[in-house]
Amino acid sequence: MPLSGNWPDGVGRSVLPQVDSTNAEAARRMAAFAGPEWILTLRQTAGRGRRGRVWHDPEGNFAASYLFRPEMPTAQAALYSFVTALALQEALTAATGRPDSFALKWPNDVLLHGAKLAGILLESAGPFLTIGIGVNLAAHPDADAGALRPVSLLGETGLRIAPEEFLDLLAPAFAHWQTQFTTYGFAPIRTAWLARAARLGEKITARTVTDSHEGTFEGIDDTGALLLRSAHGLRAIPAADVFF
Incomplete structure (x- = not known):
């Protein structure tokens, strides 16, 4: 109980x-x-x-x-x-x-x-x-x-x-x-x-199975994907490991 x-x-x-x-x-x-x-x-x-x-x-x-x-x-x-x-x-x-x-x-x-x-x-x-x-x-x-x-x-x-x-x-x-x-x-x-998000607006690294992306953590979209802004623009990353 x-x-x-x-x-x-x-x-x-x-x-x-x-x-x-x-x-x-x-x-x-x-x-x-x-x-x-x-x-x-x-x-x-x-x-x-x-x-x-x-x-x-x-x-x-x-x-x-x-x-x-x-x-x-x-x-x-x-x-x-x-x-x-x-x-x-x-x-x-x-x-x-x-x-x-x-x-x-x-x-x-x-x-x-x-x-x-x-x-x-x-x-x-x-x-x-x-x-x-x-x-x-x-x-x-x-x-x-x-x-x-x-x-x-x-x-x-x-x-x-x-x-x-x-x-x-x-x-x-x-x-x-x-x-x-x-x-x-x-x-x-x-x-x-x-x-309540950690490191929002800060530089992070997102590593997928095949690639590593560095940029500013700008939030999540309406699918829950990570929004990462780099010199190449804003990228939505659906799955990755994040490193600070």
């Missing part, structure tokens, strides 16, 4: 002691799908990040997935990465009371004091969308070469919060932003995300 009284109506909640991957567990539950559900594990042994990267989950960290039917085209459903980022920022602010400490990094990270705190992974299968979320609540993994420095919520703020408690903050925050998205479209999500 949730620890708070703000759990969204009609949304399931499963807390597992251990699982390989919450996204993999969500895929196993699709055949018996009865409604949207949050799946939280207290220990994840085979977490995954974007592009097949390993996601490390030291004990006490947050690893969860939200399984649902978005009832919209796949391309539009991909914008749920921005919905989720806003929900994470709201939940982290509620936990810490420090709204200015957090920023959102395109396309799917949440930063704390400019370092990586959380990541988001979306996976679609038929009519279903699974949103995997990892947050370094208690500890952080070692830094990968060239990657943004990782931090933990405990290490940076001194706040210790259990994964179950954090889920009770995240689920209602997600429900709020999901309602904004399904009711009003992407425009208010885009505006809110840009208000």
Whole structure:
């Protein structure tokens, strides 16, 4: 049962002691799908990040997935990465009371004091969308070469919060932003995300599988693509890794 009284109506909640991957567990539950559900594990042994990267989950960290039917085209459903980022920022602010400490990094990270705190992974299968979320609540993994420095919520703020408690903050925050998205479209999500965007108006590097682009981060368009201005003009980049 949730620890708070703000759990969204009609949304399931499963807390597992251990699982390989919450996204993999969500895929196993699709055949018996009865409604949207949050799946939280207290220990994840085979977490995954974007592009097949390993996601490390030291004990006490947050690893969860939200399984649902978005009832919209796949391309539009991909914008749920921005919905989720806003929900994470709201939940982290509620936990810490420090709204200015957090920023959102395109396309799917949440930063704390400019370092990586959380990541988001979306996976679609038929009519279903699974949103995997990892947050370094208690500890952080070692830094990968060239990657943004990782931090933990405990290490940076001194706040210790259990994964179950954090889920009770995240689920209602997600429900709020999901309602904004399904009711009003992407425009208010885009505006809110840009208000919290890391390095907006600054020089960044966006690396795709084949190319590297340097320029000024000018925002995101109505498809969620990164807008990068360089000497060659304004370019929309739909998928890339961003480096500061």
